[in-house]
Amino acid sequence: MDLVLLKDDLVFGVKLASYALGTRTSMPILAGLKMEILGNRLRLSATDLERAVQCEIPAENNDDEETVILNGAVLSQIAAHLPADDHVSLKRDTDDSDVVKLRCGEALFDLPTLPVEDYPEIPAPPEDKVAVLAVDQFHRGLEQTAFAALKAGETTRLSLTGVDLVLTAGALKMVATNGYRLAMKTIKPDEVLAEGEYLIEAGVLTDLDRVLMQLKGENVEVYKGPSQLFFRSNGVTFMAKTIAEEFPDFDRVIPHDNPIALLFNRRALLEALQRIEITAAEESGAVTFRVTPEESAARINSSSKEKGEAEERVRLRKVPAAELEISFKAEYLIDALKRVASEEIAFQLTDPEKAGLIEPDGDQIAPEDEGFLYVCMPVRLGG
């Protein structure tokens, strides 16, 4: 092994690969960053078995093709602190074949290699292209849905840790729920080649999103594997394993024709909720909305024994159709309102025990809010 790389290329490649590095102590090999020398290219890969990143950078290769595995976390730290020099060289130590010498300017590192034969095979991206998506839309879709899932590791209900991706002719629906609230975004793909439904852990998709943001590509191609999706953009491949569980039947719980529409200024409601949440009861986090057809304002309040009480009137653009008193966990509403850009939102309600629907509203719906809706179940407050 005897390579010379542009420093910026290596820094870029290591950074991308680091999004998929494993941290499980039970499989120390997954902490490795795999480097395959292929002619005058260096392929960098990392995987934690749930996800994988693979990218290639140009290399001046002065030796045979071969593969080495170095500790990815160490390499990331080195990459972040390399001295001011344009090039980095990687050479196998002549005295100890289990060591790779990394040199940049005056800095020299001796890095031990990990056993290549222990490294799991990363599935090769198949040819089954299912869709092409615009990166900015996909990014916005993930931003507006992934937050609504449960965090993996904090639950045993795996299906609720994912974002469900439903590809149909002309549309990609992205849906996530924690069992109490649900976020859905529909975007229009550039191309749909095959319909299908894929459930992928929200955390994995968030990492994919970070990778895509680094790549600054316009499009991302989506390929289907037997139990994974592959996303390819600007020559970089991101593999995401699908969750082998059924996503709840979300269409059933999206309300239609809720009769009471509360039309709020988004920012006014968000800021009021952030204040009123302060005195919400610890376990429920509930705030209560009260509206009557006599008043074009919602009275929102919260109270708890320990923290006190808060009440605020928030203006409505129209008087509501009927009287209603309904409570929600403030956090759930704040989560959604923070991720909407439009000036106006509609909060559509039926009765104190039925789901509320939040949608961007008004004459000027922000383009980045197109296709977004949010469903939230109320909190029942007993006497």
Next chain:
Amino acid sequence: MEKETRKIGHLDMDAFFAAVEQLDNPTYRGKAVIVGGLGPRGVVATASYEARAFGVGSAMPMAKARKLCPHAIFLPPRFPRYKEISDRVRAIIHDYTPIVEPASLDEAYFDLTGSERTGGPAEVIVRTIKARVHAETGLTCSVGLGPNRFLAKIASEIEKPDGLVIITPDNVQAVLDPLPVDRIAGVGKVTAHRLRGLGIHSVADLRGATLDVLVHEFGRYGRTLYQLARGRDDTPLRPHRETKSVSRETTFPHDIYAPEEIERIVRRMARVVAAELRHERLLGRTIRVKVRYPDFRTITRQIRMEAPTDSTYLIEETAAALVRRRVRIADDGVRLLGVGVGGITTATTRQLPLFGTRNDALDHVVDKLHARFGVEAVRRDGHPAPENGNESMDRNNGARYSESGGELG
């Protein structure tokens, strides 16, 4: 300023589980009756006085009890029946004071300090309570009255069974002094042994020890011992003891190996725990599974839910997933399994689920059936408990398990 002397009562049913069995089945009367876990690892919950004459006592391994008293009638506990009588006894006490702190199924503390203005002297009220318990349940109990809960408990034990002892500030020392130190609540074998090492055998001896010596030997508990020896205890009664967790656990007569069986048992216990939550109108946020291996290593795995729940579906699936994914089942199997729900809140406030409606409806139906046909007993922390931690459950399926409640972990 002189503090008002409190009037605290302690009522303790005599050989409760065994006495109920003798009450319900006249042929058992006058005979040695032993209630507890009947499997090879079972433990005696209660022995009738006839059995106690043979040296059988609570918490004794059932195998030993069988040796000491082979002719006894051995029975599994019937918690729903004990609970019924326990509730009746508590209702009687409630007629005289709202401040009742249940200590277990067969024990309760109560405060009569404020009752004297309307109900007459506490000394008379406790006699009435004792008489009514006998008249209305057919069972005897022992009652103690004292200026605090420590002395009330001591008093109820002195003349057991069917006793009534009143300790007043004037006779405290005369009653306490001759008692052996292990009669003090909290003084177990180890502490008693250490006290004997200091030459302390009776409460009178303990009173002779200086505060310095006791604190040096026992730390903060030394201070408590110093006070208790003088009959001082200002622990308040906690009439509304908060439930901290609802749980159920089972020690198996034989170690269990098959993962499917382990999961099946965990699922069943989870269903019972969920039903109990609903019965008590509580919700829980944390779901725990506890596993004890044959070498007594014990692990718990838990998950904090997104919102408090009482849903059988959620609790059962979560407990099953915990045991399936996060518990290593070694070749030598498991000895004990437990399922518990913590982070308890009252069900008056409830985050409604998006998808749970069908399951909730089913829960309701199952609960109704249980109410009609009975459900396995469950104990909760801070609530009625068997005399020791050994119960039997699953009377329908041939196998008998001994089990104990209690907080997991």
